[in-house]
Each structure stands twice: as structure tokens, then as C-alpha cells.
Amino acid sequence: MKKVVVMLGAYALIGLACAQSKWDLFGVIDLNLRKVENGNLSAVSMGQGTVNASRLGFRGEEDLGGGLKTAFWLEHGFNPDTGSALSATQFWNRRSTLSLLSNLGEVRLGHDNTPGYWNLIVFDPFGGGGVGSVINALNAGAFSTPLNSGATTISRSDNGVGYFLPSGLGGVYGHLQLTAAEGVAGAKHTGARLGYAAGPINIAASYGNTKIANSKDFDIYSMGATWSFNRLKLSAQYIDMKTGMVSRYRADGGQHTALVGATVQVGAGQIKAAYTEGRGNGYYDTLRTKQLALGYVHNLSRRTALYTYAARVQNKGGSGYIVGPVPRVTAASVDPAGTVTTSSMAPQDASGHYVPKTSRGIEFGIRHSF
Numbered sequence: 001m002k003k004v005v006v007m008l009g010a011y012a013l014i015g016l017a018c019a020q021s022k023w024d025l026f027g028v029i030d031l032n033l034r035k036v037e038n039g040n041l042s043a044v045s046m047g048q049g050t051v052n053a054s055r056l057g058f059r060g061e062e063d064l065g066g067g068l069k070t071a072f073w074l075e076h077g078f079n080p081d082t083g084s085a086l087s088a089t090q091f092w093n094r095r096s097t098l099s100l101l102s103n104l105g106e107v108r109l110g111h112d113n114t115p116g117y118w119n120l121i122v123f124d125p126f127g128g129g130g131v132g133s134v135i136n137a138l139n140a141g142a143f144s145t146p147l148n149s150g151a152t153t154i155s156r157s158d159n160g161v162g163y164f165l166p167s168g169l170g171g172v173y174g175h176l177q178l179t180a181a182e183g184v185a186g187a188k189h190t191g192a193r194l195g196y197a198a199g200p201i202n203i204a205a206s207y208g209n210t211k212i213a214n215s216k217d218f219d220i221y222s223m224g225a226t227w228s229f230n231r232l233k234l235s236a237q238y239i240d241m242k243t244g245m246v247s248r249y250r251a252d253g254g255q256h257t258a259l260v261g262a263t264v265q266v267g268a269g270q271i272k273a274a275y276t277e278g279r280g281n282g283y284y285d286t287l288r289t290k291q292l293a294l295g296y297v298h299n300l301s302r303r304t305a306l307y308t309y310a311a312r313v314q315n316k317g318g319s320g321y322i323v324g325p326v327p328r329v330t331a332a333s334v335d336p337a338g339t340v341t342t343s344s345m346a347p348q349d350a351s352g353h354y355v356p357k358t359s360r361g362i363e364f365g366i367r368h369s370f
Helices: 002-020 115-122
Strands: 021-038 041-048 055-065 068-079 095-102 105-113 156-164 172-179 188-198 201-211 217-229 232-246 249-266 269-282 287-299 304-317 358-369
Touching (some): 105 115, 115 172, 115 201, 115 217
Antiparallel strands (some): 021 041, 021 055, 021 358, 055 068, 095 105, 105 156, 188 201, 217 232, 232 249, 249 269, 287 304, 304 358
């Protein structure tokens, strides 16, 4: 009897809360079979998060009256192939924020995407996921962090205070973010993004600065655009990364990366294509990489889709980028004395010349959102 009373009381409280606010449970499960060849290593594995990252989340808002609202968003990333958490240290690793919204915009606190990351994935036909992602040409395989800078903020940041411009500004949108390091190296970040979207055009520029060791900086600039007409959407993006630290060794290095791509609507599906090229400078002057990616997504319903992606990365000089983390490769590193250990994807021969390797991959999968 007591249990019944408690349950009725809980339902009553939930009903009262729902009358004053709204919230929902949401998620994505994205699984695929993937074959990747990184140099002379080859592996077939089960991957996840290609079309959309697998996640489970809660979000909601409360109307405070007078045009003022408060909102929360909690989002957990997981590996559906094993049932394990995607991060061993952060349960709500994708997002955990609390916001205050009005007709003046949104103030958002917590763990969230950086402004620059939004630019990277919005103007990538592959949305930053899978073997065709533009992120492959920025970090994966070759370095443990972007350019071995030690920066941990290329995608998300902790302890952030963000501001978003309100809607209704004639297509102009913007995002400013400041984050505190709180004793964590490579985590203090300042970022901004400003764009314009109206009709067939969407264009935006972003900038991010992260404080790294020895009072040095890691900077990333990007500009991207899409143009849609009929069933075709063209994409273009330029990314410039700079660092004042290479591992624990003081050195100036950078990389310029450019992408051109297209998405074509074909019946219930989409054909995607992108070509990305990266070129190093300064300390990374020998770095050269090219990636070609093709894909098709077929929508079985509004929530479920089948897909196949394929990509090939051609490394040159000292670059060692890859399309997928399995089979595992050794990242490049530099010790305090400046001794370089190259990536296993770009080893050096007896004469000290780089022998870069090619990475290629293909995946077939299914995605369901709820």
C-alpha cells in the first residue's frame, strides 16, 4: 500500500512539473561494419557514430514568463557495439549545459561544442563523422592532439560561458564562448563564430584560441560556405591551424586545410562527396595530405537510414593521417630535447627520408534516431 501511495505521489509531482515545463528523452544509435587499411595493417571492425554520433540525452525548458526561459541539455555518448561509455572520465561527455534565454539571445553554461567545431562539421558534407570526415585531415592518427600542440578544445570545452545571438536578425547568427582551464593544461579556450544564412546561402567564419604550455597558443581559424539550389548543395571550407608548442618542445608550426564537396538529393537518399587537402608550414613544412570521400545515405523513414561511406587518404612527407582508428597506429611525438618520433604511418628510412603510407576505408551501416 505504501508503495502505491509513493508511486501515485511521484506521478502527481511529474504531472505538476510537466504543467510548468516540458522535457523529452532523445537519442541516436548508429552502427556499421567497417574495413580500414592503415598502411600495411588491415582490420574489419564494428564502428559507430558515422551519420550521427550514438547518444542518449535529456533536454527541457521552462517558461519563466515575460519572454524569459531556462533550458537544460544533458547528452551522453556511448558505444552501442559494446554498451560502454564513449568517455571514461565524462558521463555527459557530449553536452551538459544550463541556459537562460530571452529575446536578447541565449547565455549557456557548462560543457559544450566550441564555436569553431560547429564550423568544421556544418560545412563538411559528411558532418564530421565516419571515414570521410574532414576531421581526419586535422588530427586522427598523425598526432595525439592537433599538431601535437596539447590543445584539447578542437571539438568541445569544459567550464564554458557561451552567448548566442537571438534569431530574427535578418539571417545573421553568432556564438561567443569563454572557458576556464581550472588547472587542466590545454583547456583554456576563447572562441567565436559569426555567420549569415538566408535562402540558398549559408556562410560563416570562426576563430578559436587555446592556451597551451609555456604561455604559448594554439589557434584555429576557419571559414565555410554552402550554396543550395534544386537538389544540389555545394560546400567549401578553409581551415588554418597554428601552434607555438610541438609536444613539450617550443616550435612554431601550422597547417592549411581546404575542402570542397557536394551533396545531391536523389529520391529518398543523398549522395555525398568531398575532397580535402592539407599542407603544413613552419615546423610541419613537410606535411602534405589529400583525402577523397564518397558516400550514400538512404532514408527508410524519418528516423531510420542505411548508409555506405568510403574514403582514401594519401599522405606525403611527414603526414600520417588515417580514416579510422582501427587498426591502431602510433602517433608522432617530440620529446623535451626535440627528438622526433614519427607516426607509424610516416616512418623514416635509413637516410632520414619519410616513407608515408596510404589509409583507406569503407563502411556499411544503419542509423536510428528516437
